[in-house]
Amino acid sequence: QSVLTQPPSLSGTPGQRVTISCSGTSSNIGSFTVNWYQQLPGKAPKLLMYGNNQRPSGVPDRFSGSKSGTSTSLAINGLQSDDEADYYCVAWDDSLNGVVFGGGTKLTVL
Amino acid sequence: EVQLLESGGGLVQPGGSLRLSCAASGTSFTSFAMTWVRQAPGKGLEWVSAISARGDDTYYADSVKGRFTISRDNFKNIVFLQMNSLRGDDTAVYYCAQDRFGRPTGRYGLGWFDHWGQGTLATVST
Numbered sequence: 521q522s523v524l525t526q527p528p529s530l531s532g533t534p535g536q537r538v539t540i541s542c543s544g545t546s547s548n549i550g551s552f553t554v555n556w557y558q559q560l561p562g563k564a565p566k567l568l569m570y571g572n573n574q575r576p577s578g579v580p581d582r583f584s585g586s587k588s589g590t591s592t593s594l595a596i597n598g599l600q601s602d603d604e605a606d607y608y609c610v611a612w613d614d615s616l617n618g619v620v621f622g623g624g625t626k627l628t629v630l
Numbered sequence: 631e632v633q634l635l636e637s638g639g640g641l642v643q644p645g646g647s648l649r650l651s652c653a654a655s656g657t658s659f660t661s662f663a664m665t666w667v668r669q670a671p672g673k674g675l676e677w678v679s680a681i682s683a684r685g686d687d688t689y690y691a692d693s694v695k696g697r698f699t700i701s702r703d704n705f706k707n708i709v710f711l712q713m714n715s716l717r718g719d720d721t722a723v724y725y726c727a728q729d730r731f732g733r734p735t736g737r738y739g740l741g742w743f744d745h746w747g748q749g750t751l752a753t754v755s756t
Contacts, residue, residue, distance in 0.1 A: 522674065552739040557675070562727055564746045565667075565675060571738065608675050609746045612739020618689050619665065624674035 523548065524609050524622035532599045540594045540625045542609035548620050550590040551568070552612040559606040559624075569594060576613040596627075604629045632657045632745040634726050639641065639750035642716055648752055659707040662753030663729040663740055666711045668701065668722035669749075676688070678724070680740055683732030691741075694720075716754045721730040723749040 524586045532538040544550065564603035567576050572592065573585040583596045596603055609622040638650040640755040652664070666678040679688040694739050699712040709726055727743035734740050 532713055551737070552741075555742050557743070559675070560670050563745075565743075566728075566746070569741060570742045571731070576744075597720050606674070610677075610741045610743075612734060614739070616692075618691055619677040619680065619739070621667075621675050621677055 522623035523613060523616070523620035524611065526607075526609060526625045529626045529628065531630055532596075534599055534601060536550035536599045537595060537597045538599055538627065539596075540607050540609075540627070541591065542593065542622050543591045544611060544620070545590055545615075545625050547615035548590075548611040548613040549587065549592055551614060554585070554587055554592040555610045556585060556594050557608045557610060560602075561605070562610065565608065599627065599629055601629045603627060632728065634728065634745055634747035636724065636747045636750035639724065639752045641755065642755045643756055644717055646716050646754070647712070647714045648716065650713065650724055650726075650750060650752070651740050652709045652711075653687075653725050654707045654709070654728065657707075657728060657745070658729045659732045660704045661732055663732055664700075664702060665708040665727045665740070666745060666747055667727055667743075668711075669725070670719070670722045673722075676722075677713065677741075680729070687733060701745055713752070716752075718754050721752065725749045725753055 557565040559565045564601040569585040572587040613620045665680040702709045728745040730742035
């Protein structure tokens with residue numbers, strides 16, 4: 521069981537907006553910023569969002585992040601077929617004194 | 631361009647040891663904490679261990695504490711993961727990643743991984 525909780529799977533159609541949720545506790549998401557990673561099939565993970573809602577250079581503005589209390593979410597607007605991937609939320613946990621991951625959400629574009 | 635290249639994976643029997651290496655290039659290696667993340671076959675990502683930029687602080691997941699040791703050579707730009715007392719559930723692709731900060735920092739902590747390697751597979755089996 522992962523410390524951060526994500527839905528195992530989501531699906532959407534091209535052009536749709538989807539939102540991936542991630543919930544934690546006061547020792548992780550409640551106190552620290554959240555980062556999101558995208559892992560395309562057979563590839564290494566890639567940084568998608570840092571500091572809750574900041575996009576690295578090269579990440580389209582279709583991707584956005586938000587945080588409220590001990591929950592966070594990643595939204596994808598205008599869903600495209602190459603968004604089909606696994607998505608992970610990550611944060612520091614000062615109770616565990618380590619990094620914690622969500623279990624990952626497999627996004628399918630129908 | 632930052633490049634991280636892992637090596638050292640392979641097949642080992644339960645109870646055995648492996649030493650993974652991650653060689654970094656194109657980066658100010660001594661400025662950043664380094665992390666190991668693993669992914670068991672068909673499973674999600676799991677954080678394993680991290681080491682501060684200067685190597686004076688180390689952090690471990692409970693699942694590997696007492697069995698794995700992270701270290702770094704800041705002259706050769708390499709981070710290591712010594713894995714002892716290996717078990718079947720340690721079978722995974724092991725990725726190294728470079729953090730944005732040198733140590734847990736303010737509201738960011740650690741976990742902002744700018745760069746990732748391609749991974750090395752460690753298989754624990756008879």
